[in-house]
Amino acid sequence: MSKFTRIGLAAVAATMVSGAAMADSAKLGIRSEPSSMDPYFHNLGPNNAMLGQIFGRLVDWGPKMDGLIPRLATSWKAINDTTWEFKLRKGVKFHDGSDFTADDFIFSFKRADGYTGGNSSFRTYTKGKSVKKIDDFTVHIVTEKPYPLMPNDMTSIMVISSDVKGSGGSANMGLKAKDFNNGTATIGTGPYKFVKWRKGDSLVLEKYDGYKGPLAQPWDKMTFKFIKSEPARTAALLAGDVDMIDNVPTSDIGALSKDKRVSLSSGVSNRVIYLHMDQFRDKSPFVTDKSGNPLDKNPLKDARVRKAISMMINRDEIVDKVMEGVAIKAGQLLPEGFFGRSEKMRPQEYDPSGAKKLLAAAGWGDGFGLTIHGPNDRYINDARICEAVAQMLTRNGIPTKVVTMPKNVYFKRASKGGPNKSPEFSFVLVGWGSGTGESSSPLKSLLATHDKSKGMGASNRGRHANPMMDEVLLKALATVDDKERGTLLAKATEIGIGEDQGIIPLHYQVNTWATRPGLKYNARADERTVGLDLVKE
Amino acid sequence: MTVFIIRRLMQAAVVVFFMSFLVFSGVFVIGDPVDILISDEADEEDRERAIAALGLDKPFHIQYLRFLGKALQGDLGESFIFEEPALLLILERMPATMELALFALLLAVVLGIPLGMWAGLKPDSVAAKSIMTGSILGFSLPTFWVGIMMMMLFAVMLGWLPSTGRGETSEIFGLEVSFTSWDGIRHLLMPAINLSLFKLALVIRLSRAGTKEVIHQDYIKFARAKGVSRNRIILVHVLKNIMIPVVTVIGLEFGGLVAFSIVTETVFAWPGMGKLLIDSIGLLDRPVIVAYLTIIVFLFVIINLVVDILYSILDPRVRLQEMKA
Numbered sequence: 001m002s003k004f005t006r007i008g009l010a011a012v013a014a015t016m017v018s019g020a021a022m023a024d025s026a027k028l029g030i031r032s033e034p035s036s037m038d039p040y041f042h043n044l045g046p047n048n049a050m051l052g053q054i055f056g057r058l059v060d061w062g063p064k065m066d067g068l069i070p071r072l073a074t075s076w077k078a079i080n081d082t083t084w085e086f087k088l089r090k091g092v093k094f095h096d097g098s099d100f101t102a103d104d105f106i107f108s109f110k111r112a113d114g115y116t117g118g119n120s121s122f123r124t125y126t127k128g129k130s131v132k133k134i135d136d137f138t139v140h141i142v143t144e145k146p147y148p149l150m151p152n153d154m155t156s157i158m159v160i161s162s163d164v165k166g167s168g169g170s171a172n173m174g175l176k177a178k179d180f181n182n183g184t185a186t187i188g189t190g191p192y193k194f195v196k197w198r199k200g201d202s203l204v205l206e207k208y209d210g211y212k213g214p215l216a217q218p219w220d221k222m223t224f225k226f227i228k229s230e231p232a233r234t235a236a237l238l239a240g241d242v243d244m245i246d247n248v249p250t251s252d253i254g255a256l257s258k259d260k261r262v263s264l265s266s267g268v269s270n271r272v273i274y275l276h277m278d279q280f281r282d283k284s285p286f287v288t289d290k291s292g293n294p295l296d297k298n299p300l301k302d303a304r305v306r307k308a309i310s311m312m313i314n315r316d317e318i319v320d321k322v323m324e325g326v327a328i329k330a331g332q333l334l335p336e337g338f339f340g341r342s343e344k345m346r347p348q349e350y351d352p353s354g355a356k357k358l359l360a361a362a363g364w365g366d367g368f369g370l371t372i373h374g375p376n377d378r379y380i381n382d383a384r385i386c387e388a389v390a391q392m393l394t395r396n397g398i399p400t401k402v403v404t405m406p407k408n409v410y411f412k413r414a415s416k417g418g419p420n421k422s423p424e425f426s427f428v429l430v431g432w433g434s435g436t437g438e439s440s441s442p443l444k445s446l447l448a449t450h451d452k453s454k455g456m457g458a459s460n461r462g463r464h465a466n467p468m469m470d471e472v473l474l475k476a477l478a479t480v481d482d483k484e485r486g487t488l489l490a491k492a493t494e495i496g497i498g499e500d501q502g503i504i505p506l507h508y509q510v511n512t513w514a515t516r517p518g519l520k521y522n523a524r525a526d527e528r529t530v531g532l533d534l535v536k537e
Numbered sequence: 538m539t540v541f542i543i544r545r546l547m548q549a550a551v552v553v554f555f556m557s558f559l560v561f562s563g564v565f566v567i568g569d570p571v572d573i574l575i576s577d578e579a580d581e582e583d584r585e586r587a588i589a590a591l592g593l594d595k596p597f598h599i600q601y602l603r604f605l606g607k608a609l610q611g612d613l614g615e616s617f618i619f620e621e622p623a624l625l626l627i628l629e630r631m632p633a634t635m636e637l638a639l640f641a642l643l644l645a646v647v648l649g650i651p652l653g654m655w656a657g658l659k660p661d662s663v664a665a666k667s668i669m670t671g672s673i674l675g676f677s678l679p680t681f682w683v684g685i686m687m688m689m690l691f692a693v694m695l696g697w698l699p700s701t702g703r704g705e706t707s708e709i710f711g712l713e714v715s716f717t718s719w720d721g722i723r724h725l726l727m728p729a730i731n732l733s734l735f736k737l738a739l740v741i742r743l744s745r746a747g748t749k750e751v752i753h754q755d756y757i758k759f760a761r762a763k764g765v766s767r768n769r770i771i772l773v774h775v776l777k778n779i780m781i782p783v784v785t786v787i788g789l790e791f792g793g794l795v796a797f798s799i800v801t802e803t804v805f806a807w808p809g810m811g812k813l814l815i816d817s818i819g820l821l822d823r824p825v826i827v828a829y830l831t832i833i834v835f836l837f838v839i840i841n842l843v844v845d846i847l848y849s850i851l852d853p854r855v856r857l858q859e860m861k862a
Contacts, residue, residue: 029701035618043576117590117620120575124583177620200630200808200816201703225702227806228816231685232701236806239692239700377819408821412568435578445577455580 025221029233029242030529033226037180037197039158039188040112040172043120048156049528050224053205055158055188056213058086058105059151063533065270065437065525066337068151071213072100072159072189078480081146086154088137092212094161095187095194101136107162111173125153146478148485152436161187191217191532201226205531215532222531237262237514244521246529248512250324250381256514266512267523268328268335271433272442273379275372275389275504277306278426280463285418286426288369290399295368300426300462304362306501310348311355312396313389319507322384326512330505332493333434333442337525340439340476340489345498347505352396359397367397373414374429376404380509386429389506400427414461423461430461431509433527439489443473446503447496464502469495542842549838553831557608560830561601564823569593570617573820591617604827613831614824618817623828627810632712633703634802634809638794640716640725641733646787649737653744654771654779660749668741675738684731684804691727698727701806728805732798736790743786747779754778781851788844792837 032046039051052060058073070076073086092100113126129147132140141150164185166175179185186194191213192205203224207217225242227233233245234252238261248256248264256262277300278284284298299305315329328335331347359365372390376383383404390400404410417424434441449465450457456470457463469492476488496502513521515534522533571587579587588594592603604614613624656665692700704724706713715721751757752775760770799811806812810829817825 036620041620042574043579044574120571120579120587121583123586124576124578124580198703198808200633200812201806225806227701228812229804229806232688232804232806235685235688235693236700239688239696241692241700241702406819408570408573408819409567411572415572432577435576441578445580452581455582458580458584459577 024219025223026219026244026531026534027223027225027242028529028531028534029225029227029236029245031226031228031233031247033200034203036177037183037186037194038175038177039108039160039180040115040122041117041177041180043122043124043156045528049526049530050203051158051188052190052528053192053222053531054186054190054194055160056092056100056190057156057158058088058154060155061437061526063522063524064267064337068155069214071215072105073154076151076154078148078150079140081480082143084141084147084150085134086139086141088139089213090137092189093210094163094189095208095210096161096163097210098161098163100159100161100189102133102139103136104162105139105159106131106133107173108159109157111160111175112157114172116171117177122156125156129153146480148477148480148482149436149438149440152438155437156435159189160185189213191215192222195221216535217532218535219531224531234514237516240516243519244513244515244534246511246513248514250326250512253324253326253512261516262514263517263519264512264514265521265523266326266510267525269433269509269511269527270334270338270435270437270525271379271431271509271527272330272333272335273327273382273385273429273431273506273509274330274446275309275506276428276430276446276460276462276464277309277504278423278462279306279465279502281422284426285424286371286373290367290369292369298426299362299364299368302362302364303500304358305364306504308355308358308362309393309398310501310504311351311358312398313348313392313504313506314350315347315506316350317392318385318388322381322388323507323510326510327380327507328510330507332497332505333432333439333446335508338434338438339482340486340493342490342493342498344490344494355396367399369399369401370427371401371403371425372427372429373410373425374402374404375407375410378407378410379431380511382429382431385506389429415459423463425461428461429506430459432459435526437526439493440473440477443469443489443492443496444477447492447500448473462502464496464500466495466500466502469500469502545838545842549835552838553834556830556834557604557827558601560827561604561823562597564821564826565597565600568821569823570821574618613828616817616822616825618820618822618825623822623824624832626813626825627829627832630808630810630813632714633807634795634798634811636714636716637725637728637732637798637801637807637809638791640729641736641794641798642787642791644729644733645736645740646783649740650744650776650779650783653741654748654775656741657745657748658752658771660745665745669745672738672741675734675741678734680731680735680800681804683734684728684801687727687731688804699724700727703808728801728807731805732794732801736787736794739786739790740783743783744779747782748775751775751778777851781848784847784851785844788840788847789837792833792840795836796833 034047034050035042039055056072059068060071062069072089074089076086079085109131112122115121128143130142134140164187166179166185168174175185183194191208191211193208195204195206197203205222207220227236230249236242237245257264279301282298287295287298289295319327319329329347331345334341372386374382374386386402386404390402393400413424414428432442445459447464448456449470450460450463472488473492476485479485511527515521518537520535520537575584616623616626652668656668659665688700691698704715704721705718706715707717715725757774760774799815802809802811803815814829
């Protein structure tokens, strides 16, 4: 018996055993519904989480985002500075029985790249890259400049079958979003098959028996129920209507942890909650003197003032009182375990007297007035964090007002509500989840000098700018060697946050899922709720 | 009658026009979904492409004229979020809401009229007083709170009913309905009761007031003197005469039930169009918001029309021609 057949038999035996032992279904009550079953329609958290179970990707993140796992690609490497080679898995079949080859990947890549419509496209991961087929199971992806993040980007591109017939038309390779929504084109290589999507209500997936790959198939059938209202989600779990819920509000965690009908799973996410300060205007609209009159000078341009503000914030208290213990203090862009962190940087300790000295040294010993703006329906307890920060600053000589608003109003104003599409506010609370699983994404978007043509600083709402940091970051972005890149990213973080205090990190969000006893959710760092990660204990 | 109907429809068109302008400009001022939806990783070029793809880079008057031009041809635009015709999205969700609203209305009428009449006929009895106190709770407790309490009681503590969602559905005349199966009814029960509570209280109060008024009328006294049976007096003479205000109010309130079942639908995760509206507002999906409100305006106009016609049937003194619409 060849080695290959032996492995094959073992896999068959394993499937049979697990199939017999777990012939059952799971119901998951989740907050956010995907907007489409078309994998390139929206680059949106709920879509990516749900569709990754139906469609394969070349590589994917493990639950903790601490390493990449091979899905449709079995191995990958940079063969020179500008070319990445991916070896594809052999013997993989789509849900309709057709074979997966390099052509399917290229078809998918092209559809993602040229997708018209949708308002959050996957071009972010495909632009500047071209794919070449070497043979049926080898592809080369070529870039103009050295591009180390290729495998990370490939965790976002899902593979559809090139044989699927849609409703035609010239756009999007003849496949329309509705072809996916009704199931005709929803044919992937993932561990679960699409069964039915009842919009606003539920989505049903069924185990794909021919699945080949590294992911587990813990359930025969999974039903996702979309329950937006927080108390209703908790009630659905307590009533036994669902086996698991996501996004458990922090205020419920205390009571649920004592409830015997429930077991909680939580894990730190890749999302940092931080404050951005206006560092580009000489007269900042929401910086005033202590009695609320406009100021001629903008104290936030001075790094010492920004550092003093950071020192005035008692992060322990925010974590304990506002987040009810369910968060981790932050000193940089990503929590421990992620790539490209600086080992030197620690969360700023609460130091009111140090803050006072720094403010005095910067010439603002008498303090000034501020307004903090934040969303009230985007991050866990966002409005209450704003209030806490404002109280802490007020107590330490910077009287601060709080204005919070729904996210649909907030983000537009915070990004470009001011004159000439400049950020409208002076002092904002925002969060950032790093999709690439390492620190270059937030460095590039939040701290790099705002420059549209270079695609840098797109979410730099404080317009922090430091050519020295830009230089280190650009070098890191073109360094393929992991170790060297890690050092450079750490250095960029040390300049951007350590020296400049371009942003003030507050904490890393911790997400909580609740299951019925006997089950466990492998809490994912990317905040996704994926049925495969709901397992029996 | 025809003139009356035509005049009403023209008025509706004017209302829809003004409403669309108000909503369109309101949502325009707030913003667009791109800032909420776009991935953090996208750079500014991607953002501008997305905005242009939705036609949102154009000035307000051009966007509005484009919308009007299409709307006149019956096309209310494509949803920014789902990229499907907004009208279709709403119509797809409508059966669920209609089912919920009709069921709630039925509960309100079937329970409300007898209870109200009872309270009107025996105003001093303990039962009447409890009914009236109960009706105060019915319209003073907030719907979402009652919904959550019901869920806690019937789903979590007693485990009698499923907490959320819509049950099994089957197709009747191409419409998905859920009252044909036991599972469907079990899912329907709690949201329908929740939605009906307010209307129930209203119907109770109206029937009671009507009964108290009618019962002292000469024709009732006459019927009684003539020896007509008590049952016949109540079921024919009283009931028929209290129906006029009840029908009027129920008619108008039905529009409200459909349009504003939002809270109940959100609490019970009922996949109706109210939930679609609230999600669309959250994501600033302008075409869906405008289309939804247009449908609701037409719905109200039609219900008003039907109520007026019913009115003329119930009360022969009312003539449609004389009503200044």
